[in-house]
Amino acid sequence: MVKVDGNGGDSSLIQVRDLDKTYRRGGEEIHVLQGLNLDVSKGEFVAFMGPSGSGKTTLLNLLGGLDVPTRGSITVAGDEITHMSAGKLTEWRARHVGFIFQMYNLIPVLTAFQNVELPLLLTKLSKAERRAHVETALSIVGLTDRMQHFPRQLSGGQEQRVTIARAIVSDPTFLLCDEPTGDLDRKSADEVMGLIQELVSEHHKTVLMVTHDPLVALRAHTTLHLDKGLLVEAGSSPQAVSAGGVA
Amino acid sequence: MKFNRIILANLFRKKVRLVLTIGSFAVALFLFAFLGVVRDAFSRDNLASANRLIIINRTSIINPLPLSYRERILRIPGVKSVTHNNWFGGTYIEEKNFFPQFVIDPENQRQVVPEFVVPDDQWKAFLRDREGAIVGARTMERFHWKVGDRIPIKTPVWGSWEFNIDGVYHGTRPGDDETQFWFQWDYFEERVPQTSKGQIGWYVLRIDNPDDAPRIAKAIDTEFANSPYETKTETESTFAAGWVKQFGNIKFLIVTIGAVVFFTLLLVTGNTMAISVRERTGELAVLKAIGFSDRKVLGFVLGESLVIAVVGGLLGLALALVAVPLLSHALSGIVPVLILSPTILLTGFVAALFVGFISGFLPGLGAMRMRVVNALRRV
Numbered sequence: 001m002v003k004v005d006g007n008g009g010d011s012s013l014i015q016v017r018d019l020d021k022t023y024r025r026g027g028e029e030i031h032v033l034q035g036l037n038l039d040v041s042k043g044e045f046v047a048f049m050g051p052s053g054s055g056k057t058t059l060l061n062l063l064g065g066l067d068v069p070t071r072g073s074i075t076v077a078g079d080e081i082t083h084m085s086a087g088k089l090t091e092w093r094a095r096h097v098g099f100i101f102q103m104y105n106l107i108p109v110l111t112a113f114q115n116v117e118l119p120l121l122l123t124k125l126s127k128a129e130r131r132a133h134v135e136t137a138l139s140i141v142g143l144t145d146r147m148q149h150f151p152r153q154l155s156g157g158q159e160q161r162v163t164i165a166r167a168i169v170s171d172p173t174f175l176l177c178d179e180p181t182g183d184l185d186r187k188s189a190d191e192v193m194g195l196i197q198e199l200v201s202e203h204h205k206t207v208l209m210v211t212h213d214p215l216v217a218l219r220a221h222t223t224l225h226l227d228k229g230l231l232v233e234a235g236s237s238p239q240a241v242s243a244g245g246v247a
Numbered sequence: 248m249k250f251n252r253i254i255l256a257n258l259f260r261k262k263v264r265l266v267l268t269i270g271s272f273a274v275a276l277f278l279f280a281f282l283g284v285v286r287d288a289f290s291r292d293n294l295a296s297a298n299r300l301i302i303i304n305r306t307s308i309i310n311p312l313p314l315s316y317r318e319r320i321l322r323i324p325g326v327k328s329v330t331h332n333n334w335f336g337g338t339y340i341e342e343k344n345f346f347p348q349f350v351i352d353p354e355n356q357r358q359v360v361p362e363f364v365v366p367d368d369q370w371k372a373f374l375r376d377r378e379g380a381i382v383g384a385r386t387m388e389r390f391h392w393k394v395g396d397r398i399p400i401k402t403p404v405w406g407s408w409e410f411n412i413d414g415v416y417h418g419t420r421p422g423d424d425e426t427q428f429w430f431q432w433d434y435f436e437e438r439v440p441q442t443s444k445g446q447i448g449w450y451v452l453r454i455d456n457p458d459d460a461p462r463i464a465k466a467i468d469t470e471f472a473n474s475p476y477e478t479k480t481e482t483e484s485t486f487a488a489g490w491v492k493q494f495g496n497i498k499f500l501i502v503t504i505g506a507v508v509f510f511t512l513l514l515v516t517g518n519t520m521a522i523s524v525r526e527r528t529g530e531l532a533v534l535k536a537i538g539f540s541d542r543k544v545l546g547f548v549l550g551e552s553l554v555i556a557v558v559g560g561l562l563g564l565a566l567a568l569v570a571v572p573l574l575s576h577a578l579s580g581i582v583p584v585l586i587l588s589p590t591i592l593l594t595g596f597v598a599a600l601f602v603g604f605i606s607g608f609l610p611g612l613g614a615m616r617m618r619v620v621n622a623l624r625r626v
Contacts, residue, residue: 066536066619087540094538101623105533109256121249122538166537 001041002222004231008039013174013206014063015039019072021058021229032058034229036072040174045200045207047220054226056210057178063208064097064176065089077173094122098167100196102179104159106151112138112162113147119170137165140203141195157188164195174206175199181216193219250543254550257527265555268519272559272602273566275512276595279505280567281574283591286501288422288584298327298457299359300464301486302450305477311446312476320452323466325459330355331447333435335428337402339390346386348400348428350435350448359453362419369394369414377434379413383425385584387415389576400428405439422586451483509602516606520552524610531614532622541615548611549604556603564595 001008006017016038023030032055040046048056061067062074065081073082081092106115116137120130138144141161151159160180167175177196181189197219199205209220217223225232258265302320304310311333320329335348353374357365365373365381373379382392392398394412401407410430418425436444454463464480471478481489524531531544567587575585 061620064536066623090535090538090540093536099533099536101533103529105529105623107253107256107530107533109260110253114252114256118534118539119537121253127249 001039002044002046002224003039004037004224006037006039011041012039013042013044013077014208015073015075016063017073017075019059019062019074020070021055021062021067022070032229033062033069036229036231038224038231040206040208042206043200043204044222045197045220046209047217047223048208048210048226049212049214049217049223050226055229056226059226060176060178060208060210064099065093094119094170096173098170098172098175100160100163100167100175100177100180102182104151104156104163104183106159106162106166108151111148111150112143112154112165115151115162116147116165116169118166123170133169134165137169138162140168140199141165155188156184157191160184160188160192161195164192164199168199168203168205174208177207177209177211179211180209181211181213189213189216250547250550254547254554257523257547258551258554261523264519264523268516268555269559269562271512271515272556272599273563275508276560276563276599277566277570278508278563279595279598280564280587280591281571282501282505282508283594284567284571284585284587286498287586287588287591289497298454298460299483300452300454300460300467300480301483302452302467302478302480303448303486305468305479308449310476311443311448312450312478314445314447316450316471316476316478319470320450320467323463323470325454325456325463327453327455328355328358329450329452330359331432331450333432333446333448335400335402335430335435336404337400337408339398339400344390346389346426346428347424348430350432351429352432356429359451362423363416364419365414365416373413373431376411376413377431377437378409378411379431380410381414381416381429382412383427384415384417385425385576386428387412389426408438422584424584426584509598513602513606516552516555516602517609520548520606521610521613523551524548524614528614528617528622532617532619535617535619536623545608545611545615548614549607552607552611553600553603556599556606560596560599560603563599564592567595568592 001012003012008015016036019033019036019038020031021033023032036059048059050056058067062069063076065084069082073080075081076096079092079096081089084092106112107118110118113134116134117130120133123130125133135144135147138147141164143158143161143165146154146158146162151162154162160183164180175196180196181192184192193216196207196209200207200221207220209216211217302312302316304312312331314331317329317331320326330352332352333350335350337348338345357363357370363383369381373381380398387393392412394414396412398410398412399407400410410428416425416427416429417423432447454460460482464482467480468478531547534547535541535544571585571587578585
């Protein structure tokens with residue numbers, strides 16, 4: 001279930017209420033998000049679309065605890081994150097959020113294995129346990145045979161799959177994807193989106209994704225359209241796209 | 248421990264830069280140790296005895312004093328024993344083979360300067376031999392001399408002389424000067440021209456109680472005031488400090504050079520770390536995004552700079568450990584004994600850690616305070 005009217009009830013995994021985000025540039029106030037409401041249940045795959053500057057990435061940053069709203073609240077799995085200290089928020093991100101970035105953002109001096117292992121270094125898992133988790137994550141993304149490769153030795157699609165493995169290795173509550181296919185060719189993009197869909201359908205992950213690409217948005221259960229800081233409409237993506245745009 | 252791999256991987260990201268930065272630390276620490284050694288060598292008043300006074304001619308040390316003062320000095324209350332020396336200023340075969348030669352008063356030398364030890368049988372042989380000499384162990388080693396050798400010494404003032412080596416003295420403390428060459432007053436007195444007979448270079452006296460030093464010094468200088476040979480009496484440490492001052496303010500010079508070296512090092516490593524952090528802004532932002540705390544990010548940057556400081560610092564100090572004895576040997580007799588003390592090593596290591604910490608802390612603080620969303624936007 002995905003709702004934008006603020007009546008999602010307490011059963012939602014993610015609850016956003018009256019969310020405002022305002023930036024000050026020069027003497028001018030820019031209202032990026034205004035009174036935004038959102039409810040997302042567990043296992044949902046939501047795509048956010050909209051023109052540049054509409055607030056998609058800002059919303060994703062707020063949901064991921066990378067930024068704090070000007071007003072309103074965000075509650076994830078019962079934890080209200082908007083009033084957490086920076087330190088608590090960092091700990092919360094480590095436990096609950098898996099990030100997938102457009103530019104992969106792998107550490108170039110670490111192997112695929114070591115990159116995927118990074119979030120687990122913050123846990124109390126033993127070395128053997130960490131190894132088991134990393135191998136599982138890499139097998140899910142189909143890169144077991146590339147675990148000792150450095151990012152420069154991998155293709156763009158493979159790098160993004162390593163990023164996905166890094167995002168899921170600690171079994172976070174939800175995944176945030178910022179243009180995950182933005183830097184990939186169509187074939188690699190299809191592979192990556194297939195993988196994200198598989199995470200949702202087979203591993204019951206909750207995924208929130210920002211994209212410019214309507215074909216990528218088609219893979220989501222729901223597409224929400226952001227325009228000038230407002231979630232203007234919600235609908236199931238196939239119909240929305242066939243209607244000549246996004247819902 | 249599990250984070251060490253990240254620090255090491257980042258260190259080896261730019262190998263040439265790593266080698267150059269470690270190299271700059273090593274060179275700076277080597278210089279630091281070497282300057283410290285030189286400074287110590289020229290301010291080694293810890294080797295000066297508290298119960299020894301030096302009497303020189305009030306005009307200058309190159310002006311002589313009469314030997315006849317000896318009995319009058321001994322009569323001053325608190326004076327235990329007196330000996331006297333002359334500077335000889337010769338060289339062995341060639342000009343470059345310089346080392347300090349002193350005319351000594353054999354009767355009192357060992358009472359006044361007990362820290363230089365000569366075996367009794369050798370000392371007795373020396374006393375019996377008018378042309379005998381006692382030579383410091385380092386000079387013996389330098390010229391490959393052995394007891395029994397006959398040594399020619401040439402001086403521009405006194406001409407060519409020959410001596411028999413009857414014994415070897417050793418210092419009892421680290422840093423004791425083992426380069427001196429001693430020969431007998433009687434032999435000297437016998438050969439110098441009539442105008443120089445009965446004239447000594449300076450007196451060295453031993454006193455009963457170090458607390459009496461100011462009183463005794465004053466009494467001696469008063470005793471010979473208004474005479475043709477007025478005296479200047481000082482404790483041995485004051486005399487040594489005055490001697491060093493002839494070369495200029497070496498301590499100040501060395502401290503200044505050392506400070507400049509470290510400040511330059513701080514700028515170099517600080518700039519290197521700043522560049523290194525700036526290059527990885529996106530990566531550090533990702534680490535923070537996936538849950539690495541600000542402190543951990545600071546720790547990574549500090550860890551890198553401290554590893555560079557420790558490795559470079561230890562390399563430089565190890566180089567100094569090898570080089571200082573070699574230099575000391577090469578400069579034997581020209582400068583005081585060079586000793587790389589544990590204090591210099593420890594101070595150098597602490598200074599390296601300090602520079603490493605400061606050079607990593609400032610860029611690390613920037614990385615720590617960096618807002619993830621801003622940094623990711625720049626990637």
